[in-house]
Amino acid sequence: MSTIEDIAGQDEPTAPAPISPGFDWVRLVPLLTVFAIITLWSLAASRGWVSKVFLPSPLAVLKSAYQVSVSGFADSTLLQHLLASLGRVFGALAASIVVAVPIGAIIASSRIGRGIFDPIVEFLRPLPPLAYLPLIIIWFGIGEASKVLVIGLAMAPPIIIATAAGVRSVSRDRLNAARSLGATRSQLLRFVVLPSALPSIVTGIRIALGAGWSTLVAAELVAASRGLGFMIQSAATFLGTDVVILGIAVIGIVAILLELLMRALERRFVPWSTHL
Amino acid sequence: MYKLHIDKVTFAYGPLQPPVLADIGLSIGSDEFVAVVGRSGSGKTSLLSLAAGFLKPTKGRVHIDGRTVEGPSAERAVVFQDDALFPWLTARQNVGFALKLKGIPKAERERRVAELLAHVDLAACADKAIWELSGGMRQRVGIARALAADPEFLLMDEPLGALDALTRERMQEFLLHLWQDSGAGVLLITHSIEEALFLATRVVVLAPSPRRIVADIPVTFGRRLLQGDTSRAIKSDPAFVAARERLRDLIELQDFEV
Ligand SMILES: Nc1ncnc2c1ncn2[C@@H]1O[C@H](COP(=O)(O)OP(=O)(O)OP(=O)(O)O)[C@@H](O)[C@H]1O
């Protein structure tokens, strides 16, 4: 039988584990990976393991970064290429949010709506943009609209799916609570359904941004005069491998920055997402 | 005075399911405090949902003096078993929700909300997020949110379930005063026989399968608190203890019938 002393004594010997004040070395591992890759790359270039035409040294890429930034490549500076691409992606994002959020809400709230839109979304979602690019060019020409459309088509499905999931998961109790506090249908939509679905919508937008950014090169394949994808392709035709690598690096780094930005926005604007 | 009538109501969750409630009759006056006790799963939440208009009777009718209840409305505010607060709003905004829906001007709204928050002893936490509050605090926000709708009837599902014994007793006293001040009829669902006896003007016992009302007992212990007695004195009064034991027998007897 346990006595009061037994019970009271139980937690005495094990002092709480101190929170380690030391530096967390494991956090350096990703940095080490990057460092190793760049070292290997430098070695391969400087020792002549690979021809300079195929693999210019990191320094050469940095030099071309400077050159493209200052004097430009194919009539535009690096910043102008970047802004052209960002403009297309964010234009497509705005357009697909406007279209996709209502469609997602309709799919979630009506069986007929779901029947109408579900097959379209499910068909579109796995299609690679290069597959429908020619068709879009035949239909809409080679102007800016086609590029934005290609990117937008890749962005809409994740937003539609996330919106539908968000709207479907609205808590019945919360809806009932609002109704018994006097909410009308439109007030329910605005004050309960929308904020409940918002975390999911924001997640959808984050995924869409990644999807849209990765279709950039395809979208700029035809008749672009500016943009990171265009820059890579025109450099490739002259075997300007340094600019190709530069373009790839910028696209990759911007993608990471966009992801971080979206996560920060998520924390800032939908802090309740983990408390639904 | 209004009366909320649950009139010969039978309710099943689906056409093929056995009824959860069978032929229930219960009326609640807007000056009454009716407590419903019964074991877990006896249909208490279902009964409250019918009164709130969240569920429609399979048979029978819910009405307020002849006017059929078609759905939820602010005249019947609800405090939920698991709070159902809006996590995208602060405590203050949750309480102000009904006033905002009504389009009450901001200044007036803020004054009312501050009053209600002070009333439930939460003025200090008004601008906290919901997930920063304790279970008991959340329940108090839920009660204040319901009161803000200025309801004729306050329907509460286990509002004090999450509280420790001492806080619970304070909240019981608070609920009694609230009922007296607000002029709303109260339907309180609780697991606690003692709580029901202490607070209610009528205690209703819901028996499990066949789920029906097996007792409807008028009580007066709460009035003594309003007249100045302490909770402790009332709850240890032999009359109270005897009533509690009898009620308990009644509920346990029902369990054996199953
Ligand atoms: N949405 C539902 N669909 C089908 N059956 C349900 C549903 N909600 C409740 N039930 C059933 O109805 C019966 C009564 O449930 P109810 O929630 O009304 O009980 P309760 O008395 O409130 O229980 P507790 O004290 O545990 O909250 C239970 O047998 C339960 O399984």
Ligand SMILES: [Mg+2]
């Ligand atoms: Mg219940």
